[in-house]
Amino acid sequence: MTGVRDIWVYLTASPLLHLTMTLAAYQFGHVIYRRMNFNPLCNPVLIAVVCLVTVFWVSGTSYDSYFAGAQFVHFLLGPATVALALPLYRHIADVRRSAMAIGVSLIAGSLTAIGSAVLIAWALGATRNTLVSLAPKSVTAPVAMGITEKLGGLPSLTAVLVIVTGILGAMLGPMVMNAIGVRDWKARGMAMGVASHGIGTARALQVNQIAGAFSGLAMGLNAVATALLLPLLWRLFAG
Amino acid sequence: MIGYITLIFACQLAGELLVAWLALPLPGPVAGMLILLAGLIVRGGIPPGLADVGDVLLGNFSLLFVPAGVGIMLHAGLLGAEWLPITVALIVSTLLTIAVTALIMRALAGDEGSNAP
Numbered sequence: 550m551t552g553v554r555d556i557w558v559y560l561t562a563s564p565l566l567h568l569t570m571t572l573a574a575y576q577f578g579h580v581i582y583r584r585m586n587f588n589p590l591c592n593p594v595l596i597a598v599v600c601l602v603t604v605f606w607v608s609g610t611s612y613d614s615y616f617a618g619a620q621f622v623h624f625l626l627g628p629a630t631v632a633l634a635l636p637l638y639r640h641i642a643d644v645r646r647s648a649m650a651i652g653v654s655l656i657a658g659s660l661t662a663i664g665s666a667v668l669i670a671w672a673l674g675a676t677r678n679t680l681v682s683l684a685p686k687s688v689t690a691p692v693a694m695g696i697t698e699k700l701g702g703l704p705s706l707t708a709v710l711v712i713v714t715g716i717l718g719a720m721l722g723p724m725v726m727n728a729i730g731v732r733d734w735k736a737r738g739m740a741m742g743v744a745s746h747g748i749g750t751a752r753a754l755q756v757n758q759i760a761g762a763f764s765g766l767a768m769g770l771n772a773v774a775t776a777l778l779l780p781l782l783w784r785l786f787a788g
Numbered sequence: 789m790i791g792y793i794t795l796i797f798a799c800q801l802a803g804e805l806l807v808a809w810l811a812l813p814l815p816g817p818v819a820g821m822l823i824l825l826a827g828l829i830v831r832g833g834i835p836p837g838l839a840d841v842g843d844v845l846l847g848n849f850s851l852l853f854v855p856a857g858v859g860i861m862l863h864a865g866l867l868g869a870e871w872l873p874i875t876v877a878l879i880v881s882t883l884l885t886i887a888v889t890a891l892i893m894r895a896l897a898g899d900e901g902s903n904a905p
Contacts, residue, residue, distance in 0.1 A: 575851045594850050598857040607863060612861045619855035625845065626852045628796045631803070632819035632842035634824035635834060641825075650896030658889030668883035673873035679866070683877060687885060690856055705862055707805045710878065712857040717882045719850075725883050731890040732903040739891035744882050751850035757904070761846075767889075769818040776813035 563611075567618030574600045587755065589723045594748060595716045626747070629703075633765035636754065640762040647735060654736075655767065658743035659774040662687035663782060682706040684783070685775050688712045689746040692772040695700065700783055718745020719752035734759040742767025792841045799824040 555586030560566045578596030586589040605615060616623070637644065644651070666683050675683070681702030685693040692710045694704035724740050731737060738760030741749035746768045794889030806812070812819065828834060860867070867874060 571854055572851070575854055577904070578796055592850075594853050594857055597851075597854045598860065601854070601858050602861055605858070612859060614829075615858060616855060619858070622852055623855040627800045627817040627820070628793075629845040629852055630815070631796050631799045631820040631824055632845045634799075634821045634828060635839060635842040636833060637821070637825055638828040641829070647897040650893055653896055654889045654893035657892050658885050660886040661888045662881060665884050666877045669880055670873040670877035673876060675873035675877070679870050679874065683874065686878065686881070689815060689818075691817075692810050692813075703866075705859065706866065709860045709863050709867075710855055710874070712853060712860070714882055715853065716857070716876055718886060719876060721879075721883060722886045725886050726890050726904075729887055729891065732895050732897050733894050733897070734904060735897055736893035737892045737904060739893040740886040743889045744885035748850060748853050751853075754849060765821075769821060772818055773814055 559683050561614060564618035567615050568621055570604070571597070571619045571622050574598075589752065592716050592752075594712075594751075595720070596666075598712075598716075606732065617747050630747070630769075633750070633769070636758055637761035637766055640759055643735060643759060644762070644766060651739065651763075651766070651770070654739055655743060655770050655774055658740070658767075659687070659771050659778060662744060662771075663775065663779055678702055679706070681783075683710055684779055686710045687744050687746060688772050688775045689768055692776055693754045696776055696779055699780065712748070715745045715748025718749040722749060722752070723756075735763050738763030739767045746771070770781065789837060789841060792835070792838045795838065796820075796824070796841065796845075799827075 553764045574597040575593060576595030577600065581596055582588070582591045582593045591734050601615075604610075605612075610631050663684050666686055667680055670680055681700045682697050684700070685696040687708060688696070688711065690708050693707050693711045697707040698704045718741060722745065726732075726737050726740065731740070734757050738757070741753045741760070742764035750761065750764040753764035800817050800820035802823055804816030806823075807814050807816045807819050820885070
């Protein structure tokens, strides 16, 4: 007869368990998000991450064994990023008309994201490793990790700070823009993409197609801008 | 449908290869996005099957960030030791970046009637 323990050992050896848990936790987060009328504070990624971390902490599951299953979901980030060409193409006329505004707001936003994060953390006594890992926090994870690695920080810490930044932007961005009275979908999308990459873009796509198109574009452009600007700035001020 | 999934994967693969070959400061998938965009512009429209596949991926975009987010488990120690500078820097910097970008974009591109309620 097979005991519960044997079944558990069998399940944890296959990707199925952690894959199912990832989908179930997100589904749970999404039900709450929908029940709360898509209130940005009930971010489904945040709810899913909190649930999963709690379960793994209680059950003593390591991140490596979780990721062995969850990598199949993680992998789809690449193809989904390619698919951002669709909303971008649908609104290509808007993008062309605003090319200059996109360029200027991108550079200003990118410098604000890097400069304010590093200065605040430095003033509050963060160590050098943390500062380097924090600097590219507004950029999509694979690029941010590459930048951190080049500058001698901790890429895996950067990945976490990037995700937290994305969740914060998706949660608080709509409130900030309501507070300062920015209602134009292009500006709202642009800001979400520059400050909080893919997670901000996911939120923008749920709300409005134009905002989603500008957010996806901004996310891509900010990856390029930060990859070019950050190493220069770092050499200038910290080198 | 498999054809359009293949097309999306192929765009990413081409993007990754291009980035590695030219040593571009760009993520492979973003290069893939630009390649697909160029293809759509040349073709002059989105095939319905591609729209179906793409909209499924984008409709569930935020799900795809969950595995990386759970990685917060790995850094509990460091985050605990430096929680104050990290928390304040992330919150203030994110809010400031959103406000600066949105205000400049609105000032330069203007309101064109496509507004949030």
